[in-house]
Amino acid sequence: MSETDLAVDATGTAPADPLVLAASWLPTPASGVTPTMTLSTIGLDGYPSARTVLLSRFDGQRVHFHTDTRSRKAAELSxxxxxxxxxxxxxxxxxLVVTGDVTPVTDEEARVAFAARTRYLQVLAWLNDHELAAEPPERRRERWAAFERDRVDAIEPPATWVGYALTPVRMLFWQGDVDGxxxxxxxxxxDDGWALERWPG
Known part of the structure; x- marks a missing residue:
């Protein structure tokens, strides 16, 4: 791997627009691939707060992710x-590290994202709350099985399902190299677009 792998052409020249580079790194919405990513927010106590979520999609401008309106991250983003x-x-x-401003997505965008989730993740969105988390493992599995028995058809998103989109103000691309x-x-x-600096790895 060389520095040219980080750029979009063979000359080693980086693109002026990082969104173009991000689009070449991240899976397309049509691929059905949803990588995990670490979402870091500012905790209500002032300390950083981080957890792993799915990258729902990158639309060419914004990074999308979804959660429950009752979650800690939803409260922090509010x-x-x-x-x-x-x-x-x-x-x-x-x-890829992306920092920026977060806004809720439309209800329709959230519904489309929910429909693209696996059946397991759809059920999880319905059941995985504080009440269930307090139950012993056997009881949690019983409630899961009961939900599956009652919902044999397609599952609609719960009222607590919400999506967010992050509009970047900073983007950091790191590329490893086994030979250097x-x-x-x-x-x-x-104000004029994007400024670029090259940093050591």
Whole structure:
């Protein structure tokens, strides 16, 4: 792997628009691939708060993810609608870190994302709340099985299902290299577009 792998052409020239580079790194919505990523928010106590979520999709401009309206991250995003997501792509020795402003998506966008989830994740969206978490494992499995028996058809999203989209203000692309030093491209949004710096890995 070389520095040209980080760029979009063979000259080693990085694109002026990091969204173009992100689109070449991340799976397309049509692929059905939803990588995991670390979502970092500002906790209600002022400390950083992080957890692993699914990257629902990258639409060319924004990073989408979904959660429950009763979750800690939903409360944190309501208080401070800013976040960082870190997408690790180990098969290509890459990491993408995106920081920006977060807004809720439309109800229709959230429904489309729910329909694209696996059956397991759809059931999880209905059942995985604080009440169920307090139950012993056997009881949790019983309630899961009962839900599955009662919902044999397609599952609609629960009222607590919500989606968010992160609009980047900073983007950091890290590329590993087994034959040389790793490399990072650090972009930040300006009034005129994007500014780029090259950082050591």
């Amino acid at each position: 208080a401070v609608p800013r976040a960082t997501v870190t997408v690790l792509l180990p098969e290509s020795a890459r990491q 030093p790793s490399n990072r491209l650090a972009y930040h949004r300006t």
